[in-house]
Amino acid sequence: MNKSIIVFLALLLFSSCNEPKQKETNTSNFELVTQKSKVLLEKDDLTFRDLNGNGQLDIYEDVNQPIEARVNDLLSQMTLEEKAGMMFINGAPVSADGKPDGNEGLEGPASRMASVVENMNDLKMTHFNIWSIPADPNVFAKWYNNSQLFAEKTRLGIPITIASDPRHHFSNTIFSLSAKGFAQFCEMPGFAALGDENLVEEFANIVREEYLAVGIREALHPQIDLATEPRWSRISGNFSEDAELTARLVKPYIRGLQGEKLSNGVACMTKHFPGGGPQKEGLDPHFSFQKGQIYPGDNFDYHLIPFEAAFEVNTAAIMPYYGVPTDQTDENVAMAYNKTIITTLLREKYKYDGVVCTDWGLITDRPMGPDVVWKARAWGVEDLSAADRALKIIEAGCDQFGGENRPELIIQLVNEGKLTEERIDVSIKRLLKQKFELGLFDNPFVDETKVDEIVGSEASRALGEKTQKISMTLLKNDNSTLPLEQKKFKVYIENIDSLTVANYAEVVAAPEAADFAIIRLNTPWYPAETNVPFAKGFHHGDLDFKSDEKRRILDLLNKVPTIVDIYLDRPAVIPEITNAATALIANFGASDKSVCEVLFGNTAPQGKLPFELPVSMKAVENQKTDVPYDSENPLFKFGFGLTY
Incomplete structure (x- = not known):
């Protein structure tokens, strides 16, 4: 074994010895590099990945060089086109045959996306986020390795970074991606309901291990906005409306995902700075019908507290x-366009020098059908051209454009003299530094033989199901009805699988024949009036059941003693249902089996409400959008929860 390999392995051994809490993975295994890499070169007793094919060990290819030196060397070799391509991250399809340029099994929007090969070749892009993936994680791992092998063939061999939104939650919302193959935990409010920092870190470690196993190296999470406006449609991705609780839990989350070192971790893209919770009337700024982010309680700084915790753990x-x-800075423009937010606050006050990536789709208007155009989220600067929008975002202090693939705009701005290449280099250095810290230049590959062993392991699935159960929050339990004794009662059910319930009780067809009814409900929501199809899936609108549906539910509750389980992706307004129910319990993402395990006493609920439940929609409308737990006489206060 030559000297360079010995040094390489020694460095890796040293790294692993200093990570006692991390499960050993194969992401830094030199043997795996030799099996996968097509550009390994041995010369003058040195073995290295000759990424630019010049037959020499460049500084950026040398694992023994400091990261800063490697970044500077590679930057000096990059063209303007390669730099511009690195500033964009957008979606890419995953073919069921594992080919990076394949199209097998692609449906819907994925079938119309350019492949990673096209984006690397034509646009010089090296960052991609993945939405839909095949049901078998092994296929994803194969696709990922093949994509990295193609990246080796590009002029400088720059590896790609794959990012993903959350995939590890049992969820009914559009913001949690398919959990096929992965362990399924409760949603983030469930972790806040438990308040257990060790459990959060254990969860994040599992996410890290499963992501690493298939090649996901950047998490488009955690989301640490505060749920101070209960109508907002993205509350299920947050921890809580309480800043201190959220700050306490985000630290173990990021530690668990990023690891002791990023070479054995997943880079966290924490969002949404400086806190996206206080949306007027809860209408989400994905869409033009939103009404702005407002601070009637003068509580802007409160929403920064979780981010301060995220900065502490890097x-x-x-x-x-x-x-x-709105009216918080010198111009009313969206956050990523806002120099006061990105440069003055984030860069200067908080001394943050990491990557800042915009949310998705701030530059380009997108046709959504014959008569539908989804406007770019260029709020406050709608009249600017696409190129000038990109320029304003860069001048604000951002490094990367999410959900866009328009590098030609950057090239145009430089050629027109509106943007200097030196300014671009500032952002490219941050992006390259992250890739080097992740170890992607030294070994971007995953061990496909380990996927089944790691992803969705029995232990991980068991812990995920446990969180679904123990995070449930008991709100009412008249006469200690819960837990129900198993195999003793006849039950009428709605919105829950009869075969699952049959393991615990006799299921009957009519309420009149039942000792108890068990019904599962979701927090109400009402689609916004819009011609944008995507917007219609957002859980906007009022939080209470309207007349016909409420009457139907109450009729059942008055016929038979009823146990109501409600999924709280937002705080529900349910005073009449609460009064009429025999027992009321809330979940934050739970399977039918998990619910039954709690209702029939195999597991006790441990959750405490991570946000208050208002008593009426009038109380919701009268509270301040940016202030936590301030509705008048809430039905259930923040932190409430019974047990048995």
């Missing part, structure tokens, strides 16, 4: 939100 990246911080 989050690798930050994502600003779409909203306009």
